[in-house]
Amino acid sequence: MTAMSDDCIFCSIVAGELPSHTVYETEDTLAFLDANPLAPGHVLVIPKAHHERLDDLPEELAGTVLETLYQLVSPVETAVEADGTTVAFNNGPAAGQEVPHVHGHIIPRFDDDDGGP
Ligand code: 5GP
Ligand code: ZN
Numbered sequence: 001m002t003a004m005s006d007d008c009i010f011c012s013i014v015a016g017e018l019p020s021h022t023v024y025e026t027e028d029t030l031a032f033l034d035a036n037p038l039a040p041g042h043v044l045v046i047p048k049a050h051h052e053r054l055d056d057l058p059e060e061l062a063g064t065v066l067e068t069l070y071q072l073v074s075p076v077e078t079a080v081e082a083d084g085t086t087v088a089f090n091n092g093p094a095a096g097q098e099v100p101h102v103h104g105h106i107i108p109r110f111d112d113d114d115g116g117p
Contacts, residue, residue: 004050009099010044010046014030020032023076026068029045029048029068031068031072032044034105038107039080039082039107039110039113041082041106041108042107042108043072044106045065045068046102046103046104047102050101052100053100054091054102069087072106073085073106086106086107086109087104089103090105
């Protein structure tokens with residue numbers, strides 16, 4: 001399903017109906033700060049179209065989402081002076097996916113953090 005989903009918080013963010021802190025935007029993707037960050041600078045990257053899981057995405061859009069993640073890793077790391085990043089998708093409730101609109105996490109990591117997610 002690609003139309004906006006009325007009860008999806010990430011679709012509401014794309015539509016500008018819910019506030020978010022946008023860090024980067026392309027024609028088909030949006031990157032914004034996570035509201036409950038696991039580390040400073042924790043960013044979420046989503047396709048603007050509503051799809052639940054990574055494997056629901058048309059292949060070309062999956063490539064576009066991954067390209068946006070790729071573009072952001074280094075700037076995010078630099079912005080918060082991180083030592084590394086964890087880049088991940090929780091795919092399905094069993095994996096801890098709470099928001100059913102596919103999103104990639106960029107989580108800054110620090111040498112002295114606790115091992116993280
Ligand atoms: P998941 O567990 O589904 O992989 O991750 C969902 C992420 O979305 C969580 O890290 C959570 O903090 C974030 N999140 C949930 N609701 C909102 C929201 O309304 N705005 C923003 N910016 N992030 C949200
Ligand atoms: Zn959605």
